[in-house]
Amino acid sequence: MKRYYSSFRINCLKGFLFITFFLTGLSLQAQQGDCILKDPPVFHMHFGSGQVKDVNATPPPNYTRAEGDCPRDGEYTYSSSTPGCNNGDWFVLTEDHTPGDSQGNMMLVNAYPGGGVFLKYPITGLKENTSYEFALWLINVCRLYVCCSNLSPNILVDLRTVSGKSIAKFLVNNLNQNETAQWVRQKAFFTMPAGETGLIMTMEDITIGGCGNDFALDDITFRECIKPQPPVTQNPPPAPVTNKKQTTKTKPIIKSDVPKVISTPPVQKTIITTEQKTASQPSVTVTAVHTPIPLVLRTRENPLVKQIQTAEGELRIDLYDNGEIDGDTVTIYHNNELVVSKARLSQKPVTIQIKVDAAHPHHELIMVADNLGSIPPNTSLMIVTAKDKRYEVFISSTEQKNAKVNIDLKE
Template sequence: MKRNDVCPAIFFYFFAMLIFIYQPAAAQQYDCNFKAPVINIDFGNSSNQKDINLLPIENYQKVTDDGCPADGNFSFVPYTTNCFGGNWHTLREDHTPNDIGGRMMVVNAAETPGIFFIHYITGLKPGTTYEFSVWLVNICLYGPCGTVYSPDINIAVSSGENNIALFATGIILPTQQPVWKKYTGIFTIPAGANVIAIKMDDNANGGCGNDFAIDDLQIKECRMMPPPVTVAKHLLPVVAVLPKQFKKPVTLLVAKEMPLALLQSKKSKPSITDIPLTIKPAAPAVVKIDKLPVISIPLPLSTRANLLIKKIETEETNLLIEVYDNGEIDGDTVTIYHNNQLLVAHAGLSAKPITLKIKVDKEHPHHELIMVADNLGSIPPNTSLMVLTANKKRYEIFISSSEQKNAKIIIDLKEL
């Protein structure tokens, strides 16, 4: 963000989980019993500083103790206040709970998209499945601005020149008050991978908006647990979360009076949304969630994880979609949603395809197809083959879904 710019104005919340793009995780058939974190990056605190980006990064530079870094800069700080004439949220503390003077990474995006975070780790075990998680918050407030930019972050887990997994947050929209969101994804370490790199790059331009904070990166080992013989299935209600009240040490308070953040008390910690976990009620706070706009999402999409397995860009076309059973026909049935609207209900998978057509043009530039498993058939999980034909290009997508996880495919109109 330039110092005379302000952040884009968007008046609704967008709840997004970390999207799994690259898919080596056949272990999704089972649930994970996560151990304690083997990697925990919280950037330290005022007395124990832990810097991460020590290698030179093109288009980004580290600045010291600057809670309001300029375009193309990042810093590790315990709080932000009154940045760029009040166009950023005031973060009175980092995300890490119960720390004193805890620091977070604050990033003001460079005008050119690119990598802003690199960290190398060792000690992960080949053949073992892990969960990666990170907390992010868009620190922009509302306000008129030229071109609207919001953070859109890719996360790569790699070994040497080979990607082990690629994750994407999707666009992180601004909110009326700072809202930390947790993004998670699963990956498996291949044989011979001794040094792992975690790289983050921002797909969006900087200069107007696209400013964010990061905290509490963790990697946890996944102990695969086979499903029990019988499972009682209960849909838990989605419950609103409101923050606890915390007092910061005197050393972290700013001497002059801070501008009021929208719907946010000076003493309250930012609202936290843990995705995809449901949120339990906390102590009463300033914001009343029943005043927030309600986004209507079908129940099978809101109660299950929606994992992105493929994203395609195409020129204008009449897209042909064919869905087959993948392998032995075992009684799998599926329901398909298109942009949160029911498209196909309880269709059986077989050697004969379920055939759909979707128009991709300037009036219909974005399409999200979500495959919901109605059952697991006689051979779990629910698997299928989706064949997309766009102009002269053919895409084959192998899909695996369960009663906990849906599969999502995104088709966007290619910008010329």
């Protein structure tokens, strides 16, 4: 469900999709049970940072890539945050899942109402007759009791050979809405068949319906899984022979149970298991009231540029570069909450929408200059469109002074 969104295009494509392959220098890391996982993973997809190339070589039939941080129905994007998407229906995530990265991306999916494939990617560097752990982190971005319905995604992961032979299918179906944002790790195991060293990974949301059913994913990994060698058992030496002066000791017999190689069935089906995120990776909590004032709003002046009183209704706010396009970028806060992060101003608008009514009578918009472009100061033209009125506001901000616009319900 997408009712309100912000969108912007950054003209320069920066960065690349970080997909890492580790084929040498493997160390061992134990796992519960009888499986040992080799680390680092053979494959790790964490979607890089900034503007990256699309994971999908061609757009899936029911999906398109969105230009901004808040995709609409049938869209996906790569973003480091969810700045106030859908007028508060989504959690405000300020970072992706990958630990320790800077402005790292997650893949954010606003599911197509009719379902469909949203990700397809080839995996190479695997070994035949070898078991692997497949794992990824996901989060349901819809807030419980806020989105229009408690509709959760069901994601089918399909692994096939390049020729199309099915290797394994996993169903991710424990991605429920919550009152707080919570990343969840999903994992399952499969075995590569003989003669195969690569596969095609496909992910499909099979939930039907567009109200709710929105999610993000990050840190997709494949780790080799081997069974530990059984302990070596030694037989005690035989008792010495009494009728001989010298006893002959026989060499100990070593028994080793070599596990049999079990042929892989054509299709391995299982329900993927779930692990909650550990305490060392804190979840994001959404606070409805008393939002802390961001540091950039406390350390800079915030003069009032325009006061607008309007009747109840939905307002569209467009922000353009004012005059020559010189590389200005801005960050926008709505009632102290981040809604737009480092958007480049151009002839195409940076757009947000707000709802003014008795439950939301006051809206404070603060424009923060991320830079001054090539022609200081940072200037922009804001156009506020109500039902039957249109307001033009000229914005100017610097690295010492922000610009504030207040919009209030007219009594």
